Amino acid sequence: MFALYKKELQSFFYSPFAYVLAALFMFIFSISFVSSISDLGSNTLKFSFPNIFYNNFFYFIFIIPILTMRSFADERKGGTEVLLLTSPLSVTKIVLAKFLSVVTVFLFMMLTTLFFPIYASFSGQVMWSSLICVYIGFFLWGLVCIAAGLLLSSLTGNAIIAAVLGEIVMEGLLFLDTFAGSALVQSYPKFNSVVGWFSMQRRFVYFSQGMFRLEDLIFFLSAAAVVICWNILSIEKRRWSHR
Amino acid sequence: MVEIKNLTKHYGKNIAVRNISFEIRDNEILGFLGPNGAGKSTTMNIIAGYLPSTEGTVTVNGFDITEQASEAKKSIGYLPEIPPVYPDMRVEEYMKFVAGLKGVRRGEVSAQVESAMERLHISDMRRRLIRNLSKGYKQRVGFAQALLGNPKLLILDEPTVGLDPAQVSEVRKLILDLKKDHSIIFSSHILAEVSAVCERVVIINKGEIKAIDTIENLERSMTANTILDLTVDGDTTKTIRILKDVRGVTKVSEPEAIGENRYHYQVELESEPVRNEIMSALVANQLGIVEMSMAKLSLEQVFLKVTENSGKKRSSLQDLLDETPEAPENPYDAE
Structure with missing residues (x-):
């Protein structure tokens, strides 16, 4: 399993792929960083990193499908899927190895954003406790999105289609919150609470406000686990059914 | 070594393989012969554990390929029709990756990779990116990969496709040499190849076994x-x-x-x-x-005889092979 994990990481870092995406992410992040500095009013010299993170997730979430699109789609396209599936590795381990490698790239990208608070701490004060909390939330939400991106990649043999489907699903995940907040849904309180429960954005808000709730931790982790299991099953199912 | 019992594979309503049974003995080279689209690759994919069968069992080295997949797969080296190589990797890097994937112990990786590369004469290419290799070299890298982990069973799906005549005879020699330590099942639609290398042949057409015997017996029984x-x-x-x-x-x-x-x-x-x-x-x-x-019927005529059922007259074997052009399994793999 480690061999596959290593190979996946190499495919990200031996090519410009991971660096370009990390640079893109940093670029977007720095724009919102600069704009929140320029928005500073004359009476309060405060801006909040959690807010920047919160805003950035809406951009970042669209980078994830690009990160995951090739994972399974390219294996199928290049015929290397045979190599993996005929190796002694189980499908579960294959999926986990791929998942963990994307998570590692994700951590690398999160690491690059540390530059901004460290920079800010030179000329001001940073509330590290709330920042750590928002990092945890960012990471957890990312896990779910990565799992979803991988699942979509395993459903098709074409990386581009996987990416486009991924963008649609990410958009759907974001829309869930707006949907839950709409007047129509709010007029049915029970339905609203169900939709709201699934809205990841609402849960992320707690993290960005510096609140670490066990409920949210369990929600994100179990959501990621469910999608990973779905991924494993979908690969198994495709082998067993006709193609 | 390998026992295949009543294997059937459906693709939806199509039956790719129908109730076939045969065995591969220890240290034997078994030829798997049939025109394109006869079900050769499907059968090999099932034996290698890539596709599950609809019915029937495959036992490799005493382990069932679906029930004890991990154990069974440890004793299989598989070269599929399209060599499963990553274009973005270098040859040596790829070989080391596959060795790791197959669970070769860390201390033995280098030695095994070296000897496999040596055997297929790709040591000079170790630093090359696989995407820049010719088709013949890609095929050889795929072959070398199958030798890693010292599997008892080698499944070779048309190992000589894309090689030039000199390389073909080299690979044939290699297969004969590998017989000492491995059981080999090896598919081809080229008869000369099969009769040059194999002791026993399984002839398959339209998903059914038409004959299993030694080459001499086949020639004799048909005459x-x-x-x-x-x-x-x-x-x-x-x-x-x-x-x-x-x-x-x-x-x-x-x-x-x-x-x-x-x-x-x-x-x-x-x-x-x-x-x-x-x-x-x-x-x-x-x-x-x-x-x-x-x-005296040559193997070619035997082959024609056992596979002929469309009633059409064919002047040569090549006609038969050209008749059912197999759609490439992967249309994107133009490289």
Whole structure:
């Protein structure tokens, strides 16, 4: 399993792929960083990193499908899927190895954003406790999105289609919150609470406000686990059914 | 080594493989022969554990390929039709990755990778990106990969496709050499290859086994009906009528002109002594016998005989092979 994990990481870092995406992410992040500095009013010299993170997730979430699109789609396209599936590795381990490698790239990208608070701490004060909390939330939400991106990649043999489907699903995940907040849904309180429960954005808000709730931790982790299991099953199912 | 029992594979309503059973013995090279689209690759994919079968079992080295997949797969080295290589990796890097994937112990990785690369003469290419290799070299990298982990069973799906004639004979030698430590199942639609390398052959067509035997037995059993090569001077209709009148003649081929008023026929006989009666019948009717000899079916003819069921006439094996062009499994793999 480690061999596959290593190979996946190499495919990200031996090519410009991971660096370009990390640079893109940093670029977007720095724009919102600069704009929140320029928005500073004359009476309060405060801006909040959690807010920047919160805003950035809406951009970042669209980078994830690009990160995951090739994972399974390219294996199928290049015929290397045979190599993996005929190796002694189980499908579960294959999926986990791929998942963990994307998570590692994700951590690398999160690491690059540390530059901004460290920079800010030179000329001001940073509330590290709330920042750590928002990092945890960012990471957890990312896990779910990565799992979803991988699942979509395993459903098709074409990386581009996987990416486009991924963008649609990410958009759907974001829309869930707006949907839950709409007047129509709010007029049915029970339905609203169900939709709201699934809205990841609402849960992320707690993290960005510096609140670490066990409920949210369990929600994100179990959501990621469910999608990973779905991924494993979908690969198994495709082998067993006709193609 | 490997036991395949009542294997059936459906693709939706299509049946790719129908109830086939055979075994691969220890240290044996088994040829798997059939025209394109006969179900060779499907069967090999099932044996290698890539596709599950609809019905039937495959046991490799005592382990069931679906029930004890991980154990069974440890003793399999598989070279699929399309070599499973990553274009973005270097040859050595790829080999090391596959060694890790197959669970080769860390201390042995280098030695195994070296010896596999040595065997397929790709050591000079170790630093090259696989995407820049020619098709023949990619094929060899795929072959070398199958040797890693020292599997007892090697499954080779058309290992010589894309190689030039010198490389083909090299690979054949290699396969013969590998027999010492491995059992090998090896598919091909090229007969010469199979008869050069294999002891036993499984002939498959349209998903069904048509024959399993040694090459000698196959040739012998197919010639149970004696075939006579006959060249006669004289009118064809008369000759054919006379030949057909002789008791014991089962079939007379169309005459083939080979000279002025001289024709060649292939005559199938129930038994050899009928030959004498043919001779006297022809002589009695004043037809000149130019040549008469016993024919032996080559493996090629055996193959044609066991696979022919569409009723169409084919002039050569190549026609048969061209007839059902197999759609490439992966249309994107143009590289």
